Amino acid sequence: MASPTDEMDAESLSTAPREDSADSTDSTETAGSAAGAAGAGAGAVTLPRLSFVEWLRWAWRQLTSMRVALILLFMLSLAAIPGSLLPQRSANTDPTLVTDWIDRHQSLGPLLEHLGFFTVYKSVWFTSIYLLLFVSLIGCIVPRSLQHYKAVRKPPPAAPRNLARMPVHYGWGDGSGTSIEAKLTAAEAALKKKRFRVVRGTDADGGGWVSGEKGYLREIGNLVFHLSLVGILAGFAIKGYYGYQGKVLVTEGENFTNISLKYDDRDFGGGVDADKLPPFTLKLNSFDARYETNKDSQDFGQPRNFTADVSYSAAGSNRTNHKAVKLNDPLTVNGVNLYLVSHGYAPVITVRDKTGTPVWSGPVKFFEAGAMFKSSGMLRVADGIKDKDGKPTQLGVQGWFLPTFAGMSMTQGPISAFPAPVNPELILNVYTGDLGSSTSVYRFDTTKAIQQVLDPANGRKAVGLDLDKGKTVQLPDGMGSISFDGVKQYAQFDINHDPSKTLVFVSAVGIVGGLILSLGIRRRRVFVRVKPAAQGAAQDAIRVEVAGLARAEDGRLRDEVRGVGRGLRPAKVGAQK
Amino acid sequence: MINESLARFSNYAIYGAMFVYLIAFFAYTAEWVFGRKSSFVVAAAEQSAEQRAKVTAQAEALVSARSAGNAGQGATSVVPDDLRDLDDLGAFDELGDLDDLDDLPTLEESIPAIDGGNLRAITAGGIAVSTTVLAFALHVVGVVCRGVAAHRVPWGNLYEFTIAGSAVAMAIYVGLLFRRGARWLGVFATGTVVAILGLAVEVLYKDAEQLVPALHSPWLVVHVAAAVLCSGAFTVATLATVLYLFKSRYETRAKLGTASPASMWKRVPSAMKLDLVAYRILAFSFPIWTFTVIAGSIWAERAWGRYWGWDPTETWAFITWVVYAAYLHARATRGWKGRNASIVALIGYGCFIFNYFVVSIFVNGLHSYAGVK
Numbered sequence: 001m002a003s004p005t006d007e008m009d010a011e012s013l014s015t016a017p018r019e020d021s022a023d024s025t026d027s028t029e030t031a032g033s034a035a036g037a038a039g040a041g042a043g044a045v046t047l048p049r050l051s052f053v054e055w056l057r058w059a060w061r062q063l064t065s066m067r068v069a070l071i072l073l074f075m076l077s078l079a080a081i082p083g084s085l086l087p088q089r090s091a092n093t094d095p096t097l098v099t100d101w102i103d104r105h106q107s108l109g110p111l112l113e114h115l116g117f118f119t120v121y122k123s124v125w126f127t128s129i130y131l132l133l134f135v136s137l138i139g140c141i142v143p144r145s146l147q148h149y150k151a152v153r154k155p156p157p158a159a160p161r162n163l164a165r166m167p168v169h170y171g172w173g174d175g176s177g178t179s180i181e182a183k184l185t186a187a188e189a190a191l192k193k194k195r196f197r198v199v200r201g202t203d204a205d206g207g208g209w210v211s212g213e214k215g216y217l218r219e220i221g222n223l224v225f226h227l228s229l230v231g232i233l234a235g236f237a238i239k240g241y242y243g244y245q246g247k248v249l250v251t252e253g254e255n256f257t258n259i260s261l262k263y264d265d266r267d268f269g270g271g272v273d274a275d276k277l278p279p280f281t282l283k284l285n286s287f288d289a290r291y292e293t294n295k296d297s298q299d300f301g302q303p304r305n306f307t308a309d310v311s312y313s314a315a316g317s318n319r320t321n322h323k324a325v326k327l328n329d330p331l332t333v334n335g336v337n338l339y340l341v342s343h344g345y346a347p348v349i350t351v352r353d354k355t356g357t358p359v360w361s362g363p364v365k366f367f368e369a370g371a372m373f374k375s376s377g378m379l380r381v382a383d384g385i386k387d388k389d390g391k392p393t394q395l396g397v398q399g400w401f402l403p404t405f406a407g408m409s410m411t412q413g414p415i416s417a418f419p420a421p422v423n424p425e426l427i428l429n430v431y432t433g434d435l436g437s438s439t440s441v442y443r444f445d446t447t448k449a450i451q452q453v454l455d456p457a458n459g460r461k462a463v464g465l466d467l468d469k470g471k472t473v474q475l476p477d478g479m480g481s482i483s484f485d486g487v488k489q490y491a492q493f494d495i496n497h498d499p500s501k502t503l504v505f506v507s508a509v510g511i512v513g514g515l516i517l518s519l520g521i522r523r524r525r526v527f528v529r530v531k532p533a534a535q536g537a538a539q540d541a542i543r544v545e546v547a548g549l550a551r552a553e554d555g556r557l558r559d560e561v562r563g564v565g566r567g568l569r570p571a572k573v574g575a576q577k
Numbered sequence: 578m579i580n581e582s583l584a585r586f587s588n589y590a591i592y593g594a595m596f597v598y599l600i601a602f603f604a605y606t607a608e609w610v611f612g613r614k615s616s617f618v619v620a621a622a623e624q625s626a627e628q629r630a631k632v633t634a635q636a637e638a639l640v641s642a643r644s645a646g647n648a649g650q651g652a653t654s655v656v657p658d659d660l661r662d663l664d665d666l667g668a669f670d671e672l673g674d675l676d677d678l679d680d681l682p683t684l685e686e687s688i689p690a691i692d693g694g695n696l697r698a699i700t701a702g703g704i705a706v707s708t709t710v711l712a713f714a715l716h717v718v719g720v721v722c723r724g725v726a727a728h729r730v731p732w733g734n735l736y737e738f739t740i741a742g743s744a745v746a747m748a749i750y751v752g753l754l755f756r757r758g759a760r761w762l763g764v765f766a767t768g769t770v771v772a773i774l775g776l777a778v779e780v781l782y783k784d785a786e787q788l789v790p791a792l793h794s795p796w797l798v799v800h801v802a803a804a805v806l807c808s809g810a811f812t813v814a815t816l817a818t819v820l821y822l823f824k825s826r827y828e829t830r831a832k833l834g835t836a837s838p839a840s841m842w843k844r845v846p847s848a849m850k851l852d853l854v855a856y857r858i859l860a861f862s863f864p865i866w867t868f869t870v871i872a873g874s875i876w877a878e879r880a881w882g883r884y885w886g887w888d889p890t891e892t893w894a895f896i897t898w899v900v901y902a903a904y905l906h907a908r909a910t911r912g913w914k915g916r917n918a919s920i921v922a923l924i925g926y927g928c929f930i931f932n933y934f935v936v937s938i939f940v941n942g943l944h945s946y947a948g949v950k
């Protein structure tokens with residue numbers, strides 16, 4: 001719809017860096033020669049020899065062009081995809097997901113591991129794209145901001161000579177006797193009233209023009225938006241370097257002290273001093289979980305509410321505070337946030353040797369592993385147990401915990417009927433011998449170990465312990481016994497310290513605000529020209545032309561021009577609608 | 578807690594809406610078909626060709642008059658092939674008062690009506706519009722009752738999200754219908770909404786229930802409400818984009834003279850207009866989508882302690898955002914306008930749908946939102 005000249009004019013309304021629009025001419029020359037150098041060009045292309053500085057300049061111009069920024073942006077989202085489809089190692093997820101995946105994909109797994117596909121968002125390639133984008137944005141936006149600053153201070157440009165070239169324009173002869181000056185003054189007032197910034201000028205032939213521009217906020221909004229993007233990226237960098245996160249599992253009655261050794265899982269940025277975490281202690285007094293109890297409901301057994309009742313004190317202070325921590329309601333101590341994210345059962349287990357002396361006793365954390373909080377867990381006792389020959393042996397206990405035991409299923413093994421501990425049952429398998437060297441709390445190696453028969457009467461290896469009765473099982477060969485003494489719950493807290501939050505929040509506000517201005521406001525120019533009437537039109541004293549030009553799509557430009565024109569035009573006979 | 582009978586009533590309303598939308602869909606189809614059979618369309622096509630020839634001649638006369646009048650000054654060789662272009666050219670008469678933008682026919686008036694003046698088509702069109710409105714009312718009742726029954730906002734799981742989002746899409750359509758006379762969109766809008774609601778009741782359905790604890794947050798209201806708005810808006814924009822791609826192919830053919838004069842695309846607005854409809858909706862919803870992502874990260878910060886954790890749902894929301902941002906850039910970049918930009922917009926919608934229907938159901942993340950097992 002626009003002729004080439006119009007487009008040039010529309011372009012001049014933008015503060016976009018020139019090279020964006022000139023890309024095709026400017027960079028094909030250099031990029032083309034670079035490509036030519038790589039190709040087998042049979043001497044057809046004579047290369048201008050680029051000095052190192054010129055190369056740098058060329059590379060910089062490329063990097064800071066909108067096109068490359070877009071490509072980088074696309075690459076960033078492409079690079080993010082594998083992370084959303086493959087399990088990732090992070091402080092908040094179960095690390096066995098990754099190891100399981102690698103186990104299941106023997107050939108692909110190690111390769112992907114090597115390439116960083118299980119830590120995508122920390123991988124070299126992801127970080128490089130991200131940093132390049134960061135540089136590109138800065139390189140693009142700083143010059144644009146300067147350019148825009150100048151543009152805003154300059155008055156609007158003069159009206160073009162030939163308004164017929166503008167995308168919207170019309171004109172009429174005016175025989176009402178108004179002078180050119182008066183018409184221009186009226187036009188100026190009309191534009192000012194519509195909040196245009198206006199300049200006025202005269203032509204040699206006695207005519208004159210008024211040129212108005214408005215919508216400067218659009219560009220400002222656009223800059224705020226892009227600068228805020230830089231803010232977000234910077235925030236991510238700060239978070240990555242100075243932030244830390246981790247997870248702790250605290251059982252009812254236990255304490256947690258904020259030192260890095262106590263974390264069950266952690267992810268510290270490079271700038272964090274792990275020995276100087278903000279000190280505080282915390283104790284989980286009790287944990288309460290509520291579930292849907294209506295048997296007819298589709299959501300029977302679904303969690304309804306969790307509350308962790310904690311007391312805590314900042315180190316050095318002997319004041320103890322209490323708080324009921326809930327989902328969506330974290331605890332903040334010394335600038336560190338603790339979020340309740342998950343929970344589980346910790347059956348209290350005691351292992352005794354043959355003399356009846358306890359060699360291990362305490363709650364063992366089990367992890368949710370099936371419907372209705374069926375949980376699995378393990379305990380490894382390294383010392384204190386002797387096998388039938390009297391030699392020390394490791395003892396591994398592996399089992400299921402069913403909060404409400406409802407029998408065995410052929411397909412799923414033991415099943416639980418409700419997530420709350422109504423009829424708690426512990427089902428145990430016991431291994432002795434070599435349990436491997438891993439110290440994982442999730443599993444031990446059973447390949448070299450011997451599984452003991454716990455129920456010789458029925459020839460069964462596993463045995464179930466009910467909390468109400470039969471709470472103890474004797475190990476074969478008089479090795480000792482295992483008893484199930486009670487059930488505690490534990491709460492999982494995600495710990496988070498993130499110094500970037502304020503910056504990121506402010507940038508987020510800038511992003512939304514900037515976008516609304518940038519997409520909602522139209523930058524447009526309206527021109528009015530008044531000339532002495534052409535020779536043939538004797539009855540007209542003057543000729544008035546109104547035209548408009550807009551940057552980008554502007555459905556209202558026509559209305560705007562029409563509105564200005566209507567105000568300047570004497571009522572048209574017979575055309576009042 | 579849950580008002581079971583009201584929840585059941587909501588389900589009936591949704592089924593009812595589906596049924597009535599289906600009737601509307603058939604009525605819109607009938608309108609197209611009868612309208613096509615009408616000789617009027619052919620006549621209109623001929624007439625518009627004639628008119629166009631006349632206008633072209635007029636414009637040429639103007640142009641040559643002007644270039645004769647001030648020789649050497651901007652004798653554009655652009656010949657308008659549509660009434661619209663006459664307007665763009667300015668219909669500028671050096672001599673007097675012949676032209677007035679107010680008097681030029683508007684874009685809508687220059688497309689032949691879908692019903693083509695055929696009586697049966699007009700009846701079908703009337704039925705189509707009234708059933709659309711009825712179905713939309715039922716649809717809204719269904720969504721509202723669902724919320725009232727569960728004493729919360731009606732977007733607590735994927736089923737509710739889907740019925741609410743499709744209600745937004747239909748609200749946009751009904752708005753376009755009454756404010757812009759967008760009849761041409763009817764058959765596509767109702768067809769799509771029937772398919773979406775079918776998917777909702779067949780695959781995603783979940784009884785009205787209380788929310789899981791992770792969803793107890795005011796940010797749920799804000800974040801998901803914004804996402805619901807966007808889902809509707811993106812859907813309508815996507816329909817317009819698809820129509821745009823077809824129409825621009827038709828227009829290319831029409832220029833080459835290989836298009837059938839009675840083609841259905843004749844009765845759809847110009848490609849430029851369709852593109853503009855899609856752009857307007859997307860330019861309006863992009864800030865809302867940005868806000869959705871931000872509100873989501875504020876909620877994540879409250880709930881999980883980090884505003885961004887590359888959870889699969891977050892990742893795909895980001896990807897969707899990037900692709901739509903690229904669409905906006907593409908439209909501002911020469912050589913990317915039009916077809917290429919539209920394809921980017923379609924990819925954006927693909928990412929959005931992938932997030933809601935694939936990631937939230939099949940990929941394990943923290944967003945235990947779907948409630949579909």
Ligand code: HEM
Pocket residue numbers: 014015016017064065066067069070073136137140141222226229518519552899902905906908909
């Ligand atoms: C994270 C990356 C980016 C996003 C999400 C983004 C988003 C946007 C949006 C939404 C617009 C408004 C488009 C419109 O006016 O219709 C815009 C305009 C613009 N962006 Fe970006 N942008 C990004 C990066 C960049 C970069 C790195 C550059 C510079 C090299 C850039 C240059 C521009 C320019 C020049 C405009 C003005 C276009 C116009 O006025 O129509 N953008 N950007």
